[in-house]
Amino acid sequence: MNTNRITQLFNIKYPVVQGGMIWCSGWELASAVSNAGGLGIIGSGSMYPDILEQHIVKCKAATNKPFAVNLPLIYPQVADHIDLIIRYQVPIVFSSAGNPKTWTEKFKQHGITVVHVVSSAKFALKSQEAGVDAVVAEGFEAGGHNGREETTTMVLIPMVANAVQIPVIAAGGIGSGKAMAAAFALGAEGVQVGSRFVASVESSAHINFKKKVVEAGEGQTLLTLKELTPVRLLQNKFYDQVMDAYRQGASKEQLIALLGKGRSKKGMFEGDLDDGELEIGQVSAAIHDIRPAADILLDIMLEFNHATQHIGAIQFPT
Amino acid sequence: MNTNRITQLFNIKYPVVQGGMIWCSGWELASAVSNAGGLGIIGSGSMYPDILEQHIVKCKAATNKPFAVNLPLIYPQVADHIDLIIRYQVPIVFSSAGNPKTWTEKFKQHGITVVHVVSSAKFALKSQEAGVDAVVAEGFEAGGHNGREETTTMVLIPMVANAVQIPVIAAGGIGSGKAMAAAFALGAEGVQVGSRFVASVESSAHINFKKKVVEAGEGQTLLTLKELTPVRLLQNKFYDQVMDAYRQGASKEQLIALLGKGRSKKGMFEGDLDDGELEIGQVSAAIHDIRPAADILLDIMLEFNHATQHIGAIQFPT
Numbered sequence: 001m002n003t004n005r006i007t008q009l010f011n012i013k014y015p016v017v018q019g020g021m022i023w024c025s026g027w028e029l030a031s032a033v034s035n036a037g038g039l040g041i042i043g044s045g046s047m048y049p050d051i052l053e054q055h056i057v058k059c060k061a062a063t064n065k066p067f068a069v070n071l072p073l074i075y076p077q078v079a080d081h082i083d084l085i086i087r088y089q090v091p092i093v094f095s096s097a098g099n100p101k102t103w104t105e106k107f108k109q110h111g112i113t114v115v116h117v118v119s120s121a122k123f124a125l126k127s128q129e130a131g132v133d134a135v136v137a138e139g140f141e142a143g144g145h146n147g148r149e150e151t152t153t154m155v156l157i158p159m160v161a162n163a164v165q166i167p168v169i170a171a172g173g174i175g176s177g178k179a180m181a182a183a184f185a186l187g188a189e190g191v192q193v194g195s196r197f198v199a200s201v202e203s204s205a206h207i208n209f210k211k212k213v214v215e216a217g218e219g220q221t222l223l224t225l226k227e228l229t230p231v232r233l234l235q236n237k238f239y240d241q242v243m244d245a246y247r248q249g250a251s252k253e254q255l256i257a258l259l260g261k262g263r264s265k266k267g268m269f270e271g272d273l274d275d276g277e278l279e280i281g282q283v284s285a286a287i288h289d290i291r292p293a294a295d296i297l298l299d300i301m302l303e304f305n306h307a308t309q310h311i312g313a314i315q316f317p318t
Numbered sequence: 319m320n321t322n323r324i325t326q327l328f329n330i331k332y333p334v335v336q337g338g339m340i341w342c343s344g345w346e347l348a349s350a351v352s353n354a355g356g357l358g359i360i361g362s363g364s365m366y367p368d369i370l371e372q373h374i375v376k377c378k379a380a381t382n383k384p385f386a387v388n389l390p391l392i393y394p395q396v397a398d399h400i401d402l403i404i405r406y407q408v409p410i411v412f413s414s415a416g417n418p419k420t421w422t423e424k425f426k427q428h429g430i431t432v433v434h435v436v437s438s439a440k441f442a443l444k445s446q447e448a449g450v451d452a453v454v455a456e457g458f459e460a461g462g463h464n465g466r467e468e469t470t471t472m473v474l475i476p477m478v479a480n481a482v483q484i485p486v487i488a489a490g491g492i493g494s495g496k497a498m499a500a501a502f503a504l505g506a507e508g509v510q511v512g513s514r515f516v517a518s519v520e521s522s523a524h525i526n527f528k529k530k531v532v533e534a535g536e537g538q539t540l541l542t543l544k545e546l547t548p549v550r551l552l553q554n555k556f557y558d559q560v561m562d563a564y565r566q567g568a569s570k571e572q573l574i575a576l577l578g579k580g581r582s583k584k585g586m587f588e589g590d591l592d593d594g595e596l597e598i599g600q601v602s603a604a605i606h607d608i609r610p611a612a613d614i615l616l617d618i619m620l621e622f623n624h625a626t627q628h629i630g631a632i633q634f635p636t
Contacts, residue, residue, distance in 0.1 A: 002634050014634050120536055140458065141470040149537030152459040152470040154491035154500065155600040159536060162604075173472035182472065182500035184629050218438055218477060219467030249567045282473040286480075301636050311502050312630015316320050316332050318619050 005167040006190035009113060009133055010092060011066050013037030014301050016180070017136070017169055018293070019194030020070020020094055021144065022046035022279070023268040026204040027055040029197060029293055031062035036294035037301075040065075041094055045072040046265065049080040056088045066091050068115075073098025086110045097145065100130040117171070119147025119156065121163040128164045135164065136192050139172030143195050143281035146223055146230045154186065161187030175283040177303025181311065184304075193300070195281040200293040206271030209278060212236075216284040227252045228259065234278040238263065323485040324508035327431060327451055328410060329384050331355030332619050334498070335454070335487055336611070337512030338388020338412055339462065340364035340597070341586040344522040345373040347515060347611055349380035354612035355619075358383075359412055363390040364583065367398040374406045384409050386433075391416020404428045415463065418448040435489070437465025437474065439481040446482045453482065454510050457490030461513050461599035464541055464548045472504065479505030493601040495621025499629065502622075511618065513599040518611040524589030527596060528608050530554075536603040545570045546577065552596040556581065 006015040018025065018033040020041035030040030042059060044052045052069070059067055069090050071081055074097045082103060085093060093107055096117035107114045108131060116127040117136040124135045137160040139153030140146060151159075153172040161168045167190065170183035175196035183191050198205050199213045212234065220235045224242055233239050245258055259277075267276015324333040336343060336351040338359035348358030360377060362370045370387070377385050387408050389399055392415045400421060403411060411425055414435035425432045426449060434445040435454040442453045455478040457471030458464060469477075471490040479486045485508065488501035493514035501509050516523050517531045530552065538553045542560055551557050563576055577595075585594015 004632075007634075122536065139470065139472065141473050150540060151536060151600055151603075152457065152472065152491055154457065154471045154497060155459050155603070158494065158496055159604055173470055176476065178476055178504055179472060181503040181629060184632060185499040185503055185625050186496055218440065218469060222468060282469055285469075285473070286477055298636060301634055305633050305636065307503050308629045308632050311499060311626045314322075314502060314626050315623050316325075316619055318616060318623065 004189050006134065006169060009167065010039050012039050014297065015169075015190035016297060016300060017041065017068075017094075017190060017192040018197045019171065019192050020044070020068070021194055021198065023265055024198045024203045024205040025070075027059035027062060028204065029200060029202040030055075030067050031059050032200070032202040032293040033197070033297060034063045034065040034067045036297045038297050039068060039092070041068045041070045043070045044081050045070065045075060046269075049077055049084060052081055053084050053088075056084060056090060060088065068092035068094050070094045070096065072096050073100075073102060082106070085112065094136065100127045100132055104130045104132055115169065118160070119151065120149055121156075121159040124160040124164050124168070128166050132166065134167045134169060134190075135160065136169045136171050137188075138192070139170075140223065141232075141282040142172035143221070143232050143284070144279040146232055148226070148230055150223070153183070157183060157186035157188050173281065173283050175281075175287060177300045177305070178307045179283075180300060180304045181307035184308070185311075195283050196287055196296055196300075197293060198280060199287050199290045200296055201290060202293045205268050208271030208273055209268050210290050212273055212278065213280055213284050213287055214290060216280065216287070218285040221280060221282055221284060225255060225259065227255060231277075231279060232281060234280045234284065236267075236276070236278055237274040238267070238277060322507050324452065324487060327485065328357050330357050332615065333487075333508035334615060334618060335359065335386075335412075335508060335510040336515045337489065337510050338362070338386070339512050339516065341583055342516045342521045342523040343388075345377035345380060346522065347518060347520040348373075348385050349377050350518070350520040350611040351515070351615060352381045352383040352385045354615045356615050357386060357410070359386045359388045361388045362399050363388065363393060364587075367395055367402060370399055371402050371406075374402060374408060378406065386410035386412050388412045388414065390414050391418075391420060400424070403430065412454065418445045418450055422448045422450055433487065436478070437469065438467055439474075439477040442478040442482050442486070446484050450484065452485045452487060452508075453478065454487045454489050455506075456510070457488075458541065459550075459600040460490035461539070461550050461602070462597040464550055466544070466548060468541070471501070475501060475504035475506050491599065491601050493599075493605060495618045495623070496625045497601075498618060498622045499625035502626070503629070513601050514605055514614055514618075515611060516598060517605050517608045518614055519608060520611045523586050526589030526591055527586050530591055530596065531598055531602050531605055532608060534598065534602040534605070539598060539600050539602060543573060543577065545573060549595075549597060550599060552598045552602065554585075554594070554596055555592040556585070556595060
C-alpha cells in the first residue's frame with residue numbers, strides 16, 4: 001500500500017503534515033515540506049493579515065504542491081484571515097482552538113478541505129459532525145498549547161480512531177519514522193510533526209531557539225500555566241519565574257501579569273532565550289541537529305518503511 | 319519471529335507482563351496470567367511479609383510457569399520481602415521506586431532475574447549499569463505512582479531503547495494489541511499491562527473499583543499530589559478534595575494530612591469509591607468490561623498479530 005485516505009485527501013505523496021506553529025512555520029518551511037512530498041502548513045496564529053497574505057503569496061510562488069494554513073479560530077482577526085484563505089484559494093485549512101461548526105461550512109462552500117485539531121474523542125466526534133474532512137488528534141506530549149485532559153498520544157489515537165469514521169492524523173511526540181509507525185499501529189492514517197521541523201533550516205524560528213531545541217534533554221519541558229491556557233514550555237529563566245510564582249501561590253491574575261504580551265515572539269522569533277516563552281514538545285529531547293526540511297521528511301519516511309517492515313514480521317502464534 | 323529476548327529471558331510464551339499493582343495483583347491474577355502464557359506479577363507493595371509469603375506459596379501451587387514479585391525498594395520491610403523471594407526461589411523480581419544498585423547483585427547471586435522500572439533514559443542507563451536484565455520504561459499515562467518528568471510512553475520508549483542494550487518493556491497506556499504493536503514499533507520487546515488487568519475476574523481489586531474502572535471515561539484521571547509522590551488518580555470525592563485543597567493553596571504538610579494513611583486500600587481493596595484513593599491509568603477510558611485474565615491476554619495477542627501484519631503492509635516508496 002503506498003497511498004491512503006490522507007495522501008488522497010491532500011493529494012500528497014507522504015502522509016506527513018508539518019505542524020502549523022506560531023513564529024516557526026512561515027512560507028519557507030511550508031513550501032519546503034510540500035515540495036518534498038509532505039503537507040506544509042503556514043502557521044497564521046502569529047501573523048497579522050497583511051503578513052499572512054505575504055506568506056500565502058510567497059508559498060504559492062515557491063511550490064505548485066498543495067499546502068495549508070493553520071487557523072486558530074479564537075484569533076481576533078480570524079475573519080480577515082479567512083477572507084485571505086478564500087481569495088488566494090488555499091486548498092486546505094487546519095483549524096484549531098475553537099468551534100469547528102462556526103466556519104467549516106463556509107470553507108466547504110469554497111471547495112476548501114478542512115481539518116480540525118482536537119485532544120479528545122468527544123471533540124473529534126463533534127468535529128466530524130461539523131463536517132470536517134479529517135482530524136488531528138494531539139496528545140499531551142505536544143509542544144505549545146494543549147488539551148486540559150492531558151491524554152497522551154498512545155491513549156488518545158485509538159480512542160479517536162474508534163470514535164470517528166473520518167481519517168485521523170496523530171500529533172504529539174512524533175518526530176521519527178518509528179513514532180510514525182507506532183501512530184499507524186494505533187489507528188492513525190497520517191502524522192503531524194511539529195518540534196522536529198522547528199529544528200529545520202527553513203523554519204522561521206530564531207537560530208538561538210533552534211539550537212536550544214537541539215540541546216534540550218529529557219524532562220526539560222513541562223505543561224504549565226494550566227489556569228490560563230495549558231502550554232508546554234522548555235525550561236529557561238522565564239519558566240523558572242513561572243515555577244517561582246506557583247510556589248508563592250500566585251493568583252490567575254498574577255500569572256497573566258507575569259506572562260504579559262509578546263513573550264512567544266520574543267523567545268522563538270527574536271531568540272531571547274531568557275525572557276521569551278519557548279514552546280516545544282517532549283520529543284525535543286530526541287532532536288539532535290538542524291537539517292533541511294526535505295531531509296527530515298525523507299529520513300522519517302525511510303525509518304517508517306523500515307519500522308513497519310520490521311514489526312510486520314513479528315507474530316506470536318496464539 | 320515468535321520468540322524474542324523478553325520471552326527468552328522469562329521463559330514465557332508471550333512478551334506480556336502483568337503489572338504488579340498494589341491491592342489488585344495477588345496470586346490469583348499472577349497465576350492466571352502466567353498460566354495463560356504471559357508473566358504474572360505479585361504486587362508486594364501492599365503486603366506485609368506474612369501476606370506476601372501466603373501469596374508466593376499459593377501462586378506456586380496454582381502454576382508451574384514462571385511468575386515474578388514486584389518490589390518497591392523503598393518499602394519499609396524490603397529486607398524481609400527479599401528473604402522470602404530468595405527462600406521460595408521466586409525466579410524473577412521487578413524492582414521499582416529506589417536504587418537498583420542496592421539489591422541487584424544479591425538477587426543475581428541467587429540466580430534471580432531482575433527487572434527495574436524507570437521513567438527516564440537516564441535511570442534506564444543506571445539500571446543497566448547496576449546489572450539488571452531488563453527495564454520497564456513507564457510513561458506518564460500509567461496509573462499509580464509516576465515519574466516527575468512526565469515523559470509519555472511515545473517519547474520515552476525510543477529514548478530508553480536507544481540508551482540501553484538490555485531489552486525494554488514498555489508500560490503506560492498499553493491495554494490492547496494495537497498499543498502493544500505501537501510499543502514494539504517504538505523499540506520495546508515486551509509490554510507491561512496494568513489497568514486492563516485491574517478489570518479482570520482474578521484481580522484482587524474490590525468489585526466496586528473494577529466497575530468504576532469500566533465506567534471511567536476519557537480525561538477522568540489526572541496526575542496529582544506532585545509535591546508528595548506524583549500519582550495518577552481516578553476522579554472521585556477524595557480527588558475533588560485534593561483539587562479543593564490546591565485551590566485553597568494547601569501546603570505540602572496539609573496535603574500529607576489530607577492523604578492520611580490507608581486510602582489506597584480503602585478505595586481499591588475495600589471498595590470505598592468516595593474516600594478511597596483510586597489508582598488507574600489513562601487507558602481506563604478504553605476498558606469496557608471485566609473479563610478473565612486469560613481472555614484479556616489472548617485478545618491482546620490476537621490484536622497484536624493483526625496490527626503488526628496490517629502495518630507491515632504499509633510502505634510509501636521513497
